[in-house]
Amino acid sequence: MRTSLPLVVAEEMGADWSRVRVQQAHGDEVKYGNQDTDGSRSTRHYLMPMRQIGASARTMLEAAAAKRWGVPATEVKAINHEVVHDASGRRIGFGDLAADAAKQSVPSVESLKLKDPKDFRYLGKGEIRIVDLRDITVGKAQYGADVRLPGMKYAVIARPPVTGGKLVSFDGTEATKVSGVEKVMEVKGWPWPSKFQPLGGVAVIARNTGAAVKGRDALKIVWDDGPNGKYESVAYRAQLEEAARKPGLIVRKEGDVDAALKGADKVIVGEYYLPHLAHVTMEPPTAVADVKGDKAEIWAPLQSPGGTREDVAKTLGIPEENVIINVTLLGGGFGRKSKCDYALEAALLSKELGAPVKVQWTREDDVRNGFLHTVSAERIEAGLDKNGKVIAWRHRSVAPSIASTFAADTVHEAPFELGMGFVDMPFEIANIQCENPEAAAHTRIGWFRSVSNIPHAFAVQSMVGELAHATNRDQKDMLLELIGSPRLVNLSSVKDLWNYGEPYDSYPIDTARLRRVVELVADKGGWGRSVPKGHGLGIAVHRSFVSYIATMVEVSVDDKGKLTVPRVDTAIDCGTYINPERIQAQIEGAAIMGLSLAKHGEITFKDGKVQQGNFDSFPVARIDEAPLVTNVHIVPPSPDTPPSGVGEPGVPPFAPALINAIFAATGKRIRALPIGKQLEA
């Protein structure tokens, strides 16, 4: 985004990109509008405003030049960082015009003439490199943890091991004896459900992070585990699965699913389970705060600068305009850094110490005290008629909701979770019912890249594979038959339909686009090609963040159950786009994150505590297990197709495509993630 959005301004303005410098704005929603980098919406929401900003600047530069030369504005044109007057051959650089241009009145949005896309020099081309590329490769790029202020203290915090737990007492005697440790102090915590507020605990303040960590190891703390002290994953899974076998709140109903299932020739049932996941951004949460009197300044990797400013102000009891938010580079976000608890901790400590403070979360803190991806049981019953046509579809999804982090007693998925591949399931089936039985949360649940699309797409697309097998049909043919005719899906039966914040009319579910990505990936990936023994092909498609993505995976499973991925193909239709090279990068990465969660990802609880702590117990995919090649096929946008998401949509179809491929290779159907050792049996 630091490259793409400025590139849009430069494009419309007629600027020369090689002379553009990008300066990161402070977090200021009043001035700039929403600056969040989450929800796969930055391009979707800002492509047009950035074009308008660029066009305004261009118009003002042209007006200033026309005035200087005494010619009509229609005779001059901004080209490559200068305004030229063809008739006289005169030209002036943008720099010389800037002061005059700034005095021009800002044109109305209606009066702006946007560039014809066929004249674009940068947009849609993918030839521009990210602005931080060189700094990243030489170690100069500044992330949150890299901020250093004079007199800054380093802090790590011991937080309650159980969500909702409280500090009873602590003894910091040994900790303060550690070389480099300066102070041990309590951090205020908020009662469960604590939203994005700090969990509280004991902070160790030191002259460097290493000393703070060593000091923390020497703390003696007594905790009260509170209401979630009995959270236990094996029992909780059984509870979710049991709930999925019973009727729940009906959130979509078309036709009569009960009757259709009763009258079906055959009913296929699939029960799926997906565990909690941790974000494990390579840069664990970290923030620097400098609080002086009623003023605060924050430096941190933040996906939600505006929300952070508001929360810092509230937490410190100072006016929002007294809070300056400096957004650093993010060392990975994936939704974790949309929740600013780490910045609030730094603010509280700085206020109390009267000095700048850096709070650093360790990897164990990140895994044990984060905002986890939900845990989910999904159950689908599909009824087939005599001809093998699917006539009934009942899907139950049971998962604790992100809303539980804000409101106690939340037991249902929120509209923004139900709308992620569950109630918006696009298949053309006469009788459809979606139900959401109750599930209470016992830890902090948060947005994780792709969010509820992960379990929903896993269930729906795994079931397509199961149906293909049950009816002895090709996976892709089965998938296209279920998607049905090219049409705009009518979802009027869904109350409170959530469509990624977009009006449904502007971004309807277009099954022609869904079919196109399936056909494109099948064509480019060579669907149906013969593969060596032990290999298999799998396919899945999913619409999320209003984009359409199909993934095809070739897997190889050896006789010991060892899994490798020789090839991945993904087709994406994300409407109008800015930088296809970065779309490709995002999709390559999504395959790795999909592989991580399919093979390894699982956070479990015992006695209310997370049992994992670091990359040994919560592994993620490494280079030696990465797909040998991931090919990305981008659907060229038709005129006026609005932009849609890229960051998240690549993840959901990966795991079911992989699982369908494993079935093709081995005949084993994986219904619970992670795969772990299931293939070794």
Add this chain to the structure above:
Amino acid sequence: MIKLKINGQEQSWDGDPDLPLLWFIRDEVGLTGTKFGCGQALCGACTVLVDKEAVRACITSVSDAVGREVTTIEGLHPTGDHPVQKAWRDLNVPQCGYCQAGQIMQAAALLIQNPKPSRDQIREAMAGNICRCGTYQRIENAVHLASTGV
């Protein structure tokens, strides 16, 4: 008093000799290109060269580096144009970029030991370095490019 050389410059330390080199480099010397990722030698974000060998600075103590030559990403090449750095830019490897300094240092160490690694050797040598954005395909290609020019 401990003395060691970082990027050719003499540094001294009279604090805890067991302090992980990572925190000495970042917090005491102020070279922040070397990153913290796990603290347990599991992710490779903190990889630096010690006498031309890749080590994880998070589990190496300052005293272990006494009298040795430590090279961080800032000191890999005077103008930032080491073949690995150039290959990284040519192939647009980074996404968030946080792990990349560690990846580059690991790749540079590999090429010192084995100037022409095979694809399998690249994957094996780089397997200790995690990238959560998933830039592995490009990392592999960039190491290959740096070693072969193609």
